[in-house]
Amino acid sequence: MTSVQHLAPLAIVIPMLAACVIAGLSFLPRRVHELVALAAALATTTLCAILLVHAKHGQIVYWLGGWKPHHGVALGISLTVDQFGAGIAMLTGVLVVASLVYSTRYYDEVDGPYFALVMTFMSGMVAFSLTGDLFDMFVFFELMSVAAFALTAVRIEERGPIQGAINFAVTNSVAGFGLLVGIALLYGRTGALNLAQIGQALDHHPADALVAVALLLIVAAFLTKAAAVPFHFWLADAHAVAPAPVSILFSGVMVELGVFGAARVLNTAFAQPIEPSLHDLRMVLVAVGTVTAVVAAFNCFQQRHLKRLLAFSTISHMGIIICGLALLTDRALAGAAAYALGHGLAKGALFLGTGTLLYHYGAIDEFELRGRGRDLPVLGIVFVAGALVLASAPLVTTFFGKSLIEDAALSADYEWLPAVLALCSALTAGALLRATARIFLGWGVDAPLSDRTDSEERSQQESSQEEGADVEPHGHTPALLVAVPAVLVVAAIVAGLVPELVPSVERAAAHFRDHASYAGAVLAGRPPQLAPVVESHVKATAWIYALASTAGALLLAGMGLRGRHVLPAGIADALRAAHSGHIGDYIAWWTFGMAIFGGLVLWAVAG
Amino acid sequence: MSFLPYAVAAWLFVVGLYGIVTSRHLVHLAVCLTVVQSSTYLILLSTGYVRHGSAPIYADIPPVSTAVDPVVQALTLTDIVVESTITALLLALAVQAMKRFGSVDPSFLRQLRG
Numbered sequence: 056m057t058s059v060q061h062l063a064p065l066a067i068v069i070p071m072l073a074a075c076v077i078a079g080l081s082f083l084p085r086r087v088h089e090l091v092a093l094a095a096a097l098a099t100t101t102l103c104a105i106l107l108v109h110a111k112h113g114q115i116v117y118w119l120g121g122w123k124p125h126h127g128v129a130l131g132i133s134l135t136v137d138q139f140g141a142g143i144a145m146l147t148g149v150l151v152v153a154s155l156v157y158s159t160r161y162y163d164e165v166d167g168p169y170f171a172l173v174m175t176f177m178s179g180m181v182a183f184s185l186t187g188d189l190f191d192m193f194v195f196f197e198l199m200s201v202a203a204f205a206l207t208a209v210r211i212e213e214r215g216p217i218q219g220a221i222n223f224a225v226t227n228s229v230a231g232f233g234l235l236v237g238i239a240l241l242y243g244r245t246g247a248l249n250l251a252q253i254g255q256a257l258d259h260h261p262a263d264a265l266v267a268v269a270l271l272l273i274v275a276a277f278l279t280k281a282a283a284v285p286f287h288f289w290l291a292d293a294h295a296v297a298p299a300p301v302s303i304l305f306s307g308v309m310v311e312l313g314v315f316g317a318a319r320v321l322n323t324a325f326a327q328p329i330e331p332s333l334h335d336l337r338m339v340l341v342a343v344g345t346v347t348a349v350v351a352a353f354n355c356f357q358q359r360h361l362k363r364l365l366a367f368s369t370i371s372h373m374g375i376i377i378c379g380l381a382l383l384t385d386r387a388l389a390g391a392a393a394y395a396l397g398h399g400l401a402k403g404a405l406f407l408g409t410g411t412l413l414y415h416y417g418a419i420d421e422f423e424l425r426g427r428g429r430d431l432p433v434l435g436i437v438f439v440a441g442a443l444v445l446a447s448a449p450l451v452t453t454f455f456g457k458s459l460i461e462d463a464a465l466s467a468d469y470e471w472l473p474a475v476l477a478l479c480s481a482l483t484a485g486a487l488l489r490a491t492a493r494i495f496l497g498w499g500v501d502a503p504l505s506d507r508t509d510s511e512e513r514s515q516q517e518s519s520q521e522e523g524a525d526v527e528p529h530g531h532t533p534a535l536l537v538a539v540p541a542v543l544v545v546a547a548i549v550a551g552l553v554p555e556l557v558p559s560v561e562r563a564a565a566h567f568r569d570h571a572s573y574a575g576a577v578l579a580g581r582p583p584q585l586a587p588v589v590e591s592h593v594k595a596t597a598w599i600y601a602l603a604s605t606a607g608a609l610l611l612a613g614m615g616l617r618g619r620h621v622l623p624a625g626i627a628d629a630l631r632a633a634h635s636g637h638i639g640d641y642i643a644w645w646t647f648g649m650a651i652f653g654g655l656v657l658w659a660v661a662g
Numbered sequence: 663m664s665f666l667p668y669a670v671a672a673w674l675f676v677v678g679l680y681g682i683v684t685s686r687h688l689v690h691l692a693v694c695l696t697v698v699q700s701s702t703y704l705i706l707l708s709t710g711y712v713r714h715g716s717a718p719i720y721a722d723i724p725p726v727s728t729a730v731d732p733v734v735q736a737l738t739l740t741d742i743v744v745e746s747t748i749t750a751l752l753l754a755l756a757v758q759a760m761k762r763f764g765s766v767d768p769s770f771l772r773q774l775r776g
Contacts, residue, residue: 190737197744204751214762214773221755221771225682228695228748235702235741236675242734243709292774357776631776638691638768639683646679 059109060117063134066102066144067182070095074174081167092170093155099181100148106185107141111559113566113583114576116187127578129249135187135577138563139392143308143315144184146396150307150403151177154300157407157539161300161414169209176202176304183312187577189238189324190248192316196234196280200227203309206301207293219296222638226289226645230279233649237272240265241324250323251577254570262328267661270325271653274317278652281313282370283377284347285648288641291354291634294366299410302362303403306369311376311395318380318388318567326570328660333383335659337467340381343652345475348374352482354630356611356621359421359503361409361490365402368445368483372398375476379460382467386591389564390459393557397452400547401444404540405487408437411536412494417528421490426497433537435495440544442491446484446608447477449601452551458597459561465596473600480604482621485611492616499616558590667708674701688756688766692749699745703738710734 073095077088109115115136118124122131151173158165179199186192204227208220242248244265245256257266279286290310294302321329329336348371355367376398379391411434413419416427428435447453457476464472492498551557565588566572575581611621620627633644674697681694710731716723718732760766763773 190740194740194744197747201744201747201751204748208755208758211758212762214771217755217758217762218771218773221688221752221759221768222774224748224752224755225691225695229679229682229698231744232675232698232702235737236671236705239702239705239709239734239737242737248733295774634774634776636772636774638771639685642679642682646683 059105060115060134060136062102062106063115063117063136063185064119066099066106066185067134067178069099069102070174070178070181074171074178077167077174078171081171083167085165085167088167088170089155089159092174093152095174096148096151096155096177099177100145100152103141103145103148103181106136107138107145110136110138110141113585114573116577116580123580124252124578127255129247129252129578132191133187133249133251133577134185135250135573136185137567137573138559139315139318139567140184142392142563143312143395144181146311146399147177147180147184147304147308150304150399153403153407153539153543154303157410157536158300160533160535161410162298169206172202172206172209173301173304176206180304180308180312184315187251188249189241189253189320192319193231193234193238196276196316197231199309199312200224200231200280203227203293203301203305206304207297209298209301210296213296215296218636219292222636222641223289223293225638226286226641227279229642229645230276230286233272234276237269237276240269240272244269249577250320251574253324254326255574255578257324258327260328261331262325262660264657264661266325266328267657270320270329270660271656273320274656275649275652277313277317277320278343278377279313279645281310281317281377282347282373283343284350284370284374285644287347287351287370288634288644290370291363291366292636294369294406295360295363299362299406299413302365302406302410306365306406307399307403310369310373311399314373314376314380314391314395318391321380321383322568322570323573326568332660332662335662336656337381337383339652339655339659340383341378341469341472342655344374344377344379344381345472346374347371347377348476348479350630352479353622353627354634355483356486356615357627357631358486359490361412361419361421362406364421364486364490365405365409368487369402371479371483372402372445375457375460375479378464378472378476379456382460382463382469384463384467385565385568385588386459386466386561387463388568389557389561390456390461390463392456392564393459393551393560394453394456396550397444397456397547400543400550401441401453404437404543404547405441407536407540407543408434408441411532411540414529414536415532421493422502424494425499425501426494428495429497431532431537432495433541435491437537437540437544438487438491438495440548442484442487442608443605444544444547445487446480446605447601448605449598450552451548453547454597454601455551455557455593457601458593459557459591461597461600462591462594473596477600477604478607481607481611484604484608485615488608488612489615492612500618503618558588561590562588667704667711671701671704671708674698674704686767686769688759688768689753691768692752692756695752696745696749699741702741706734706738706741
């Protein structure tokens with residue numbers, strides 16, 4: 056416990072330095088860049104693992120420049136590392152390593168700036184997870200965003216990536232400015248930027264209108280990053296057009312960081328002001344999570360473009376994770392974290408798997424690839440395993456996460472929530488199973504059985520234009536491009552079975568939500584007093600929901616193979632039409648969402 | 663202390679959003695985004711403003727004299743850096759959009775739908 060805090064800034068600086076080295080030495084051959092990036096990513100992952108182990112005993116606090124708080128007043132900037140922060144930073148590290156290993160064979164041509172951007176992106180994400188300062192959260196939010204915008208458009212000569220990057224950049228920037236306004240308002244009220252200090256200043260005061268507006272702007276910005284409906288339009292565009300090794304970072308950890316950020320501010324700065332209104336705020340946030348999960352699940356089922364299908368599935372699963380945050384209890388948050396771990400690894404495997412299909416066949420459309428996947432049987436198994444994780448099938452990691460969320464929902468009188476979430480799991484997993492069976496086994500109809508020809512033609516055109524319009528099919532696949540997704544999907548399945556993992560996530564969640572212990576550790580340097588956590592056991596109902604969603608997925612996949620739709624044509628077309636690809640429409644939706652969500656939050660918190 | 667800066671900031675945020683929603687030109691859209699961002703400068707600076715305060719540089723004035731809050735000025739500077747990065751990126755994307763779509767009207771960017 057003596058000097059481990061010095062590792063925290065290193066975890067941020069190493070990828071940043073690697074980015075500078077790669078950008079500065081861009082004349083060196085590609086293999087050198089890959090080696091530098093990989094070494095930096097491995098070092099950072101190791102540091103995060105060490106931090107994770109040490110954070111078990113309490114927050115690790117590092118004051119930059121040695122500016123420690125005096126008499127409980129913090130002027131300096133702190134890194135405040137707890138298990139959740141270190142854990143999500145480590146997940147970032149693991150996915151970056153997987154992405155870099157995969158990209159050694161995936162790209163035919165790639166230059167230095169790409170690796171510099173990946174390292175910058177990594178540095179921003181790790182710093183966002185480890186910081187204890189609200190303004191730093193904004194800075195790193197923007198750092199990872201800007202790197203992500205550029206990475207989306209890395210294939211700058213194609214049309215899809217240009218449009219996707221514009222939509223992504225504008226939506227996230229507007230949300231970021233809202234975040235900054237919220238921070239400025241809070242600073243005006245409290246004179247503090249450190250999360251613990253803000254929390255202390257707001258303690259013992261019920262939230263007034265100004266605090267409520269600040270909370271709204273900050274949480275809405277993080278929910279935009281987390282792709283909550285109706286702030287979610289950017290995600291489908293950006294994830295579908297980014298190259299596969301970038302998409303896994305987007306879906307696997309970047310959007311989860313949005314929920315992490317919201318959880319962080321709600322449990323530190325705003326912990327006391329929201330205390331009297333927990334019941335109403337829970338209702339609002341659960342509504343957001345549920346709408347996100349349901350709308351995106353139906354959108355997902357309609358897709359035939361594999362990456363877009365996975366992107367919508369990510370939005371839907373983010374809805375489930377947001378529900379875990381929304382219930383505002385230790386158990387639900389633990390569930391969200393375990394779920395995010397399983398989902399992040401599985402989505403990583405699936406996005407890389409689609410990348411491999413693109414590499415081999417030069418296509419990514421479900422109907423175009425029908426029956427052609429027989430050359431890559433292992434990849435088919437990866438897809439089926441990934442679908443099991445999405446369905447939260449019994450004993451995979453997401454099953455444990457979801458059972459905690461369900462448990463918390465039942466104790467908070469949201470009896471309907473588990474059934475709705477099971478439906479969303481079944482729809483997203485069903486869509487993936489349908490595509491897998493069609494591609495790898497050649498099952499099902501070979502063209503959409505639809506009289507809605509205009510919309511199908513449209514989707515055919517668009518699907519041929521997203522990532523890979525210019526990709527030449529290679530006709531063969533290096534073993535590495537199958538091995539990396541396979542390793543990730545195995546990790547996604549067995550992580551939850553590691554003994555002690557789920558109980559320690561529960562303890563970490565209780566620790567994360569302990570507002571007083573956080574403030575004490577940061578401002579007074581007190582070792583935390585951890586209350587013992589009652590560990591929960593998987594209940595019989597969780598098995599029923601898990602089996603139901605798995606069976607539902609198989610059923611829906613069967614329906615999909617026969618060309619059936621799950622929604623009436625009018626609603627289905629309306630859902631598709633909302634994703635117009637026009638940035639003006641997206642910002643109009645964002646403003647509309649702010650009006651509704653804002654009204655509800657203000658009613659709940661200040662009303 | 664007046665509410666005027668806050669009212670102006672709210673106006674800038676909303677009018678910038680209106681500009682983005684109705685924009686027919688990507689360069690205009692990038693400028694509208696900077697209009698939204700100017701509201702954050704205004705909020706930050708007015709938060710730290712002290713009437714009759716001097717600049718927070720204590721080299722040639724007694725350390726007890728009133729000065730405006732230097733923290734928000736540092737935040738504003740950071741904000742400007744963020745702003746210029748995003749604008750540069752968006753303008754570069756606008757150039758590419760002109761090359762690949764033959765138009766900088768967002769209505770003609772029709773690659774991604776549904």
